[in-house]
Every structure is written in structure tokens, then in C-alpha cells.
Amino acid sequence: MDIDRPSDPQVSVVSSDGTMFHTTLKSILLSGTIKDMIEHIGEGGVENMGAIPLQNVDSKTLEIVIKWIEHHKDNIQPTSEEIKDKTADFIDPWDENFLEMDLDKLYNLITAANYLNIPQLLWLSTRKIAMLIKNRTPQEIRSLFNIEDDWTPQEIEAVQKENQWCEEK
Amino acid sequence: MSINNLPTGILEHIFSYLDNQSMQDAISVCKLWEQIIGNSSKFMKKFKFQLPSSTNCQEIVKFPKIPLKNIRIKHIKDPLHAEFIADAFKDYKSTIESLEFSHLHADNKMLTNIFNSIDNLKELSFNCAIINLNTSGTGDDDKNFRFNLPNLRSLSIYTNFCVNACRWQAMKEDPAEKILSYFWNNQTIETFSIQFYGGHAYYFNTRIFCAFLNSLKNLKHLILLSCNKSLIEFPFSLGLQKLEIDSLYYFDGHIELLLYLKDSLKELRLVQTTYNPRNYKKEKPLIKFIIDKLNLENFYVEDIPIILNGKIQDAAVKDFIVNE
Numbered sequence: 001m002d003i004d005r006p007s008d009p010q011v012s013v014v015s016s017d018g019t020m021f022h023t024t025l026k027s028i029l030l031s032g033t034i035k036d037m038i039e040h041i042g043e044g045g046v047e048n049m050g051a052i053p054l055q056n057v058d059s060k061t062l063e064i065v066i067k068w069i070e071h072h073k074d075n076i077q078p079t080s081e082e083i084k085d086k087t088a089d090f091i092d093p094w095d096e097n098f099l100e101m102d103l104d105k106l107y108n109l110i111t112a113a114n115y116l117n118i119p120q121l122l123w124l125s126t127r128k129i130a131m132l133i134k135n136r137t138p139q140e141i142r143s144l145f146n147i148e149d150d151w152t153p154q155e156i157e158a159v160q161k162e163n164q165w166c167e168e169k
Numbered sequence: 170m171s172i173n174n175l176p177t178g179i180l181e182h183i184f185s186y187l188d189n190q191s192m193q194d195a196i197s198v199c200k201l202w203e204q205i206i207g208n209s210s211k212f213m214k215k216f217k218f219q220l221p222s223s224t225n226c227q228e229i230v231k232f233p234k235i236p237l238k239n240i241r242i243k244h245i246k247d248p249l250h251a252e253f254i255a256d257a258f259k260d261y262k263s264t265i266e267s268l269e270f271s272h273l274h275a276d277n278k279m280l281t282n283i284f285n286s287i288d289n290l291k292e293l294s295f296n297c298a299i300i301n302l303n304t305s306g307t308g309d310d311d312k313n314f315r316f317n318l319p320n321l322r323s324l325s326i327y328t329n330f331c332v333n334a335c336r337w338q339a340m341k342e343d344p345a346e347k348i349l350s351y352f353w354n355n356q357t358i359e360t361f362s363i364q365f366y367g368g369h370a371y372y373f374n375t376r377i378f379c380a381f382l383n384s385l386k387n388l389k390h391l392i393l394l395s396c397n398k399s400l401i402e403f404p405f406s407l408g409l410q411k412l413e414i415d416s417l418y419y420f421d422g423h424i425e426l427l428l429y430l431k432d433s434l435k436e437l438r439l440v441q442t443t444y445n446p447r448n449y450k451k452e453k454p455l456i457k458f459i460i461d462k463l464n465l466e467n468f469y470v471e472d473i474p475i476i477l478n479g480k481i482q483d484a485a486v487k488d489f490i491v492n493e
Contacts, residue, residue, distance in 0.1 A: 107170045110179055126179060129172070130186035138197040145172045150200050159196060159203055 012051035013066075019059035020051055023066050027073040028052075032117030056115045061108040068098060068121055077120050091124070099128045103145070173201055180205050239267040251279035258286040265289065271296035277314055277351065290318050294325040300348055316351050323360040324352060327394070346377065354384045361385060362392035362413075383407070413438040428462060436467040456486065 008024040013034075015021070029035045034052060054062065071094065099106070106125060113122040133141055142149055151159070172180075184195060184206055196203045245251060258265060265287045277300060284290065326348055352358065361382070382388065390411040409430050414437075427434070437459065459468060460481070468476035473483075481487050 103172070104170055107172065107175060110175060114176070114179055122182070126183045127186050129183045133183070133195055134187060134191045136191075136194065138194050141194065141198050147171070147173060147199050149198075151197070156197060160193075 009047060013062065014051045014053045015057055015059040015062040016055050017059050019062070021059075021062055021066055023070060024073065027066070027069040030069045030072060030077055030118055030120075032119070034116065054116075057112045058108070060105070061112045064101075064105065064109055065112050065116065065118070065121070069118070071098075072120070091127075095124055099124060173199070177205055238264055239269075240265060241269040241271065242273075243271045244273075245270065245279070246274045248276075248279050251275060251282050255282045255286040258283065262286065263288045267292040267294075269294040269296060270298055273298040273300070275300055277316075281316065284316055284318055289320050291320055292323040292325075293318065293321060294327065295348055296327045298326075298348065300351070314351060315353065315355075319357065321355070321357050323362075324355075324358050325362045325392075327364040349378070349381045352385075353381060354386070356386050358385050359387055360390040360392070361388055362394060364394035408433050410434060411436040411438075413440065415440040427459075431463050434463060435465065436469075437463070437465055438469045438472075440471060460486075 008026045010022055011025050011028050013021050013023065013028065025038075029038070037052065038049070057065065101109070106128060110122065110125045110129070113125055132144060136144065139149075141147070175183075180202070184192060184202075187195060192206060196206050242254065245254070266289055268287075268290060273295065275298075280300065382391065388409060390413075391409055392413040392415075394415045407429060410433055412430070412434060427437075456475075459465065460476070465476050466479050467474065475481065475483050475486055
């Protein structure tokens with residue numbers, strides 16, 4: 001298959017609930033998972049391969065993912081290795097705005113980015129959650145994320161004592 | 170969907186963006202989070218451990234259950250401390266690669282106890298450390314005492330004169346010199362760095378120091394910090410490839426000693442030097458000497474490359490050399 005051809009052929013994907021989406025090859029190749037699939041197609045090529053079924057992504061989430069990959073299709077994507085070393089806190093304002101969504105949507109987006117193997121999107125979305133955790137007390141975190149407090153007072157005291165020396169250099 | 174339905178790997182990913190304080194708050198949120206953070210090797214690559222000043226080791230908290238690599242330990246003064254640490258290290262026998270002791274006042278038996286509990290130590294630093302020979306041992310053995318660290322690649326000794334000055338006055342012997350004696354003839358150390366402070370250098374026997382350097386058979390990289398005394402009075406380390414000198418004040422008359430290194434030395438770095446090799450009129454002899462006599466691939470002054478990959482980088486230096 002010739003990925004580098006100048007034209008950007010249409011590709012179709014189908015969500016878990018059966019909705020078909022049309023996008024372009026260039027966009028969809030941001031997904032490592034789909035890239036792997038397409039590279040193994042062999043005879044017939046992209047034009048004849050038909051719609052790609054994505055069993056683990058529902059239509060609402062797929063719509064969001066496609067919006068993101070189409071916006072970023074011409075950007076050079078960092079590898080997951082490069083992302084690991086990423087410390088810079090600079091986020092593209094478009095991405096910042098894009099990530100303004102309720103937590104449920106965000107969880108689904110994270111799961112989809114993980115399944116589809118889109119390192120940059122996974123980085124952005126997980127970092128977004130981390131930013132929500134940062135600078136909040138445990139109780140604030142629990143109520144924000146609706147997490148049940150399953151510690152007994154004795155347990156929590158022991159845990160806090162055990163960890164109080166953790167001091168990163 | 171709740172956040173705790175996300176795969177563990179993803180949660181790990183999220184927690185890895187947190188700073189230390191936030192991570193500690195996250196640990197307290199729920200048992201699942203505590204488990205993930207407590208068990209993950211992604212966190213706390215660097216680990217500092219400060220012993221309480223009391224000797225009651227029962228109160229010392231246990232180490233986390235993650236593969237620790239770099240550890241910094243402060244205030245070991247008591248054999249019980251050493252025993253406790255040796256015991257705690259057993260779970261990390263093969264993972265610990267780097268240890269830094271600061272404000273250490275121990276004897277060689279205490280340290281041997283700690284070193285015997287780990288297999289793969291590559292880097293070792295002493296910061297304000299005094300190590301005494303254990304006098305309860307048989308005297309003859311102690312004189313030839315060496316630490317057994319077969320994988321050690323890097324040794325650093327930093328000593329804070331202000332803290333230890335009074336003790337040294339009483340000891341009339343340099344604590345760093347004592348530490349060096351336990352590494353004499355080491356075959357594996359490639360990188361050695363030592364920091365000299367005024368008082369420190371006063372007691373320091375340069376002849377012994379240079380002999381020590383020569384005894385390190387595998388030494389390739391030497392870092393001399395706060396080098397405010399003429400330390401390089403004797404030829405040393407003939408196989409040295411990389412030399413870094415910080416705070417160089419009294420180098421006059423000893424420049425020629427670098428000639429001993431000319432066959433092996435590939436990189437020279439001068440930091441915070443009173444010499445300014447870019448002040449060509451004043452420092453003509455120094456720069457001319459370095460460029461003409463030494464066969465350097467890289468030469469830096471304050472991180473500015475003068476020679477890079479064997480080529481003179483600095484245009485002014487180039488002119489200066491050509492016009493000579």
C-alpha cells in the first residue's frame with residue numbers, strides 16, 4: 001500500500017453501535033491501531049477495503065476522535081517514547097478548548113485513544129484528568145470524581161504515615 | 170462510567186503527571202489509587218530517606234514496594250540504623266543502582282553491612298561523610314580494608330568544610346582521605362569526582378591523592394570541584410579521557426602536568442576559572458598550550474565550546490592562532 005500518495009482517499013469506520021463515519025486516510029493513520037490494520041491489507045488496497053469496524057468505540061466518542069484526528073492530520077505526531085519524556089505544559093489552545101467536555105465523555109475518549117493507539121490524544125486527555133486531581137484535597141478529589149471513600153480512619157492514618165517521607169528530588 | 174473503571178495502566182499514566190504533593194493526596198483518595206501508586210515502578214525513581222535523629226529504629230517507616238533505583242540517605246550514625254537499612258534493602262537487592270550518603274558518621278563495618286545487602290550498585294556518593302575503621306576488628310585486616318562493590322562505576326566525595334571543621338581539627342586527618350583508602354586499587358571505577366574546600370585541601374596530602382588516582386585502573390573521567398589549591402602537583406591517571414576542573418585558581422606552573430595526559434585526554438572542561446582563555450592577550454600561554462600541546466577533541470570553558478570534535482569553534486581563537 002502506498003501511504004505517501006498525494007491524494008487523501010476516503011476511508012470509512014463503523015462504531016460499535018453501527019454508525020458509519022467517513023474520514024480521510026491521512027487522518028485515520030494517526031491511529032496506530034488502524035495504521036497496523038491497513039498495512040496488513042495487502043491486495044485490493046485502501047480503496048477496496050470497505051468500512052473498518054471499531055468494536056470498542058461508540059458513535060458519540062468516535063465522532064469526537066474523528067474531529068480531533070482531522071484537525072491534527074497534517075501535524076507531526078510525537079511517538080509514545082517522546083511523549084514519555086514530555087514535561088512542557090504548553091497545550092495548543094484548540095486542544096484545550098476541545099477537551100472541555102464532561103468527565104464521562106473524557107473517560108470514553110481516553111479509552112478510545114488508548115484502544116486506537118493515538119499517543120498524543122491519550123497524553124492530552126490523561127493529562128487533563130491529572131490537572132483536575134492536582135492541588136485538590138483527597139475529599140475534593142473524591143467528590144469531583146464521585147469516588148467512594150473506602151478507608152477506615154485507622155487505615156488512612158497508617159497510609160499517610162507510611163508515605164509522609166516520600167520526597168522527590 | 171467512573172474514573173476507577175479506566176484500565177489500571179491508564180490510571181498509572183494519569184498519576185505519573187502528578188507532582189509529589191498531589192501524588193500523596195491521591196494515595197489517600199481510595200484503596201485502588203493507593204494500590205496503583207504504591208505498586209508502580211513509574212513513581213519515585215529518585216528517593217530520599219532521612220533517618221530520624223533518635224536511634225529508635227522501630228519507628229522508622231517501611232520502604233515502598235516499588236523497584237527503587239536511586240536512594241539518598243541522610244544521618245546514619247548508629248549501627249542500628251545501618252542494620253535497619255541493610256534489612257530494608259534486601260527487597261531491592263538487584264534494583265538499587267545509586268546511593269548517596271549525606272551527613273554520615275559510620276564505621277566501615279556498618280557500611281559493609283549495607284553494601285552486602287545490594288548486588289548492583291553503580292554509583293556511590295558521600296556528602297559530608299566520616300567513616301572510621303571499626304576498632305573492634307583485628308587491626309591488621311582493617312588496614313587493608315576495601316569495600317567490595319564489583320559493579321561500582323562512579324564514586325563521588327563531597328565534603329562540607331564548615332560542618333566538619335571542628336572534627337577535623339581534632340582528627341588531624343582528612344575524612345575524604347580516609348574514604349579514599351577504602352577504594353584503593355579499585356578496578357571498576359570509571360568516573361571519580363571530588364570536591365575540595367579550603368580547609369579540606371589544607372589537610373589533604375596531594376601526593377597520596379595523585380597516587381590514589383593512579384591506583385584506579387579503569388578511571389576515565391575525573392571531576393575536580395572547588396579546586397582552589399594546587400592539587401595537581403604530581404602526574405596522575407595516565408589513561409584519563411575526560412577532565413573537568415571547577416574553580417581553578419592556582420594552575421600556574423602546573424599546566425605542564427597536563428602533558429602527562431596528552432595521549433589519552435580527549436575532553437577538558439574548565440568551569441568558574443579565573444583564567445579566561447578568550448581573553449587572548451592575557452591568557453595567551455594557557456590557550457596556546459592547550460591548543461598546541463594537547464590533542465583535544467573537545468575543550469569547553471564555562472560550557473562554551475572552544476574546540477568541538479577536534480575543530481576550533483571560536484572564531485576569535487582561530488584568528489589568534491593563525492596570527493601567531
